[in-house]
Amino acid sequence: MNLLSLLAGLAPSDPHAPIAIDVHPSKPVHVDRAELWRRTLQLRADLATAGVGRGDAVALWLPDWSCVLDWHIATASLGAHVVPLAAGADGEAVRAVLRLAGPKVVALPARDTGAAGPGALRDAVAAAGGPAPAVAVVAGPHDAPPLDPASHDVGGGAWLPSAPAAGMPMPATRGDELAVAFPVPAAGGPAFAAHRESAVVRHAQAYARALEAGDGDVVVCASPLSGAVGLGAALAALAGGATCLLAPGAGPGTLPGLLSRFAVTHVVADDETARRLADSWPERHRDPAAWRRLAVVGRHDRAAEATEAAERAEKETGVPATAGYCSPELLAPAALWPLDTAVPRRWQAGGAPVPPGLEVRVVDPVTRRPVPEGARGELWFRGDGVAAEHLGGDGARREPGGWLATGDLGALTGGELVHAGTAGSGKKRA
Known part of the structure; x- marks a missing residue:
């Protein structure tokens, strides 16, 4: 495929x-x-x-x-x-x-x-x-x-x-060639993490299932398509048969009107957009009856902000919010909570791995050895969704066995991860 x-x-x-709507005030x-x-x-x-x-x-x-x-x-x-x-x-x-x-x-x-x-x-x-x-x-x-x-x-x-x-x-x-490359931090200067087309397709299909987005649904892609988060949401909408709503330049204050006007069912936004959407909600007095899910997916170094934004947005709008986890070297999101996850866990940055072929482990940042289930350590990934090659620098370090060391802290329980911020000394780049 x-x-x-x-x-x-x-x-x-x-x-x-x-399959897509290019928003305009009148046309x-x-x-x-x-x-x-x-x-x-x-x-x-x-x-x-x-x-x-x-x-x-x-x-x-x-x-x-x-x-x-x-x-x-x-x-x-x-x-x-x-x-x-x-x-x-x-x-x-x-x-x-x-x-x-x-x-x-x-x-x-x-x-x-x-x-x-x-x-x-x-x-x-x-x-x-x-x-x-x-x-x-x-x-x-x-x-x-x-x-x-x-x-x-x-x-x-x-x-x-x-x-x-x-x-x-x-x-x-x-x-099965490289299909897209996104900028990533690297010690030797600029670098781009490149992903093969088959991995992009598998991620889009799995993300559509995770969002439960399908025929008749309308997904607002509130993050730029130039980034992994925005493009991931757009391709997931396409893979699921949903409609991708695109509104370049639209701020969180205009989102409530778009939700009602286009019968939006899903919103994918970063933590800042989700928070500002929540802030603007009481003033709008809207009732977008079709809206049923908010996914808060943003930068990997803003775990606390994502958690806070998901909780606040759900409390203000009444729409279930799920936070996710992203890393620059991975297709986004790498993880997202299922909608039936209980709060406050569902609001925490993290979730279940999106592509079935994405493996996760948690290791001690110093010894590089796996820690017991539920213990905190550095998040490592391999498999589907991990960058296949780099243009320019080497990006994040790779460990024996092909594991990607993200430099992020987290814990793994029952196959689901909770992101807990940056690993400090573990955030070394090759």
Whole structure:
């Protein structure tokens, strides 16, 4: 199973079911499964024409638009991988992507959306000193494409994605290459943790089951798609057959209105967004009857904040909240509590491992030996969801047997983990 075949399995069963919604105050764009399929196949052809192939990188510097899904699926289907850039990425972050990933194509928004633009990319290309990438100029869901993309050329040419055509055949795909790479801390400078396509698909399917998100559900992806948390939520919605609601720039204060307007069933948010959502709730007097779950999934170094946000959000909104656990080297979330877990345990950062093939152990940070069940130690992982390779530095240290040492403290009981913060001296990077 790969991302393209995952999408191919959805489209025929109910081609007009919504798969994504690009929010707008007056003209939201509903994207159905058939349209996403057509867009993806056309973009795949465009990328192949641009010379993207097995082992190549494509950088995405785009807002949280539904077309980001097209780009991930189309790129992976060619055996290439996506390196996302945050909307507000600074010059250093862009230069790191150019130096370490060497993208053949960089996708930029046609309109100026802030930091992401041809001027900033042009400066980064000059500073990085390598070959200039081609630029794909993306109009987004609410604008017409420009007549001429030349103003976005940074030295490697610029092109416009083609309008999707009907009737394109299912292409043959092969192999299991890297599909996405996210930035991680490393002692030797910037690095990117890269994940194989099969692991991304298995995680998305398992996450959809953990969220209990399926046909007819609407999932708000409140974290940026440029990060592992936001992309994980979007792909889980896709894998489960749910609809991914995308609202770039929407703050927690606007979320209550979106919940009612679009009959949202699930919200995936970091601790700050969940807390601010709770803070704004009493003033809104909303009753989003469809909303039934909040997943608080955020940075691994904010375990206490995630616990506090999950508890506060559930008490203010009355909607069950579950906290999760993330680590920079793992697909996010690595763990999430089942909905039937009793509180306050369900509010604690941690949970049951999301992919069935993800192994967890807890070790003494000094001796590196496993501790008794329920005792606190450093969290180690191996298997599904752990980064397969690194672009640039080495990332977190690997132990004998292929175990990833996260540098996070926690305890393991009955196969479920509780995250207890950072391990101090255990947080060493190779």
